[in-house]
Amino acid sequence: MKGHVFRYLTFIILTQTIVFGQSKNMAYIQGSRYIPLYGRDSTVVEVKDFEMDVFPVTNAQFIEFVKQYPKWQKSKTLKLFTDKSYLYNWKNDSELKDSEKLNSPVTYVSWFAAKDYCECQGKRLPTVDEWEYVAMADESSRDARLKPDYNKQILAWYETPKTNENLIGKNPKNIWGVYDLHGLVWEWTLDFNSVLITGESRKDVDKDSNLFCGSAAVNATDLMNYAAFMRYAIRGSLKAKYSMKNLGFRCVKDINK
């Protein structure tokens, strides 16, 4: 009888590591409703429960990825999916330049590459709403957007050059246990092309087309949130094949109930 129980227990422990093993280095995010800077109708959006990578994807992880999926190697990617600066800081198909560090976030990646990376891990890129939801937390609260320190700190980072060369996990983690949403690199989002506030969208978007300046500002819900303004502006200016020095990504996973 005792042996039976023991065997049963080891079985449970073993299967548990398998079941939860995939979610290693991911934080559980409890969904909720909130008002982002630019939401649907500029009102409340709903975010479901999901898991988010604790750290941005590193150079080391991306090296492993291109080894497994050679179509994303620097010399083999298609021009449809990447631009000239794709993996610019790599020496060749499998090595970084000597000045780069393995534990820095991977940058110079296109949206297509980032999306495929996440899908190959059984994950996906976060939506803008999900990303902003987790990013509005600080160390002690889930919504720190009204704290003056929160905005000041982020803006101070936006002024600091070359943070993409830093290592992951050096900034304090937020209340969800997620590091580096601010202070390291910008990050790709799944639906970054849903941001319609660029200069060019002034003429080719049907909504308030000739009122762009006014409409963009009126749509925004929190005029003090300059940091968020900048993030949305960056997203609006991106194209999916672009690679940037300070643009990386991380993945999320839906929770299957």
Next chain:
Amino acid sequence: MKTLKSIVFLILLILTFCSCNSKKSNQETVLYQCPMHCEGDKTYTKPETCPVCKMDLQPMELSTLKIENTNGISEESIFNLTSEWNTEEGKQIQLRDLKGKTLVMVMIYTSCKAACPRLVADMRNIETKIPDNKIDQLNFVLISIDPKTDTPERLKSFAIENYMDDPHWTFLQGTETGVREFANVLAVKYKQISPIDFSHSNIISVFNSQGELMHQQEGLGVDNTETVTSILKQLK
């Protein structure tokens, strides 16, 4: 017994595929041709002499073979996308199935009241400027950004309503990620702003028969001369 049969069949199938592959790779490495092309494009697998002019056969250049292997699709071609789409006729296709015709593409959704009717009108205006005898070299493709609502049936009735049911009009319903990916290839931006409404960029894109982007027209009701010229340049 049945399972055994199917397993044996599967193994045979795999074996035949393997042998096909090995043959192909042999061909790729050792193909010879007469330098004078006495017998046209006839190729040999051994470096013999040409039976007509008795010259030594020359190995064929690898680069010509490489292009054949990739079906002539260039790196920038949208035919590299592997997403699946349903047409308004209920057929399942990939974008590469559209190869061979000049493509004029636009992203719309059928419940749209503001910009889409004008975009559709823009597409029809382009259509009227193409000579009738050349229209069969063209394919006007309308891709839905609302794949949940725009089923093949709905697209079909939209096509009939708008007199766009001729063979040179194609409507596509994709998956949510497939649409998002394709929008990114076209640099089209869109966002669902309420359960039935989207705001989106108004861009009409022209692709050549190899799926390479040739021209993009941005905006509503704009002068389409440039777009039409870029299309006519592609036609024979």
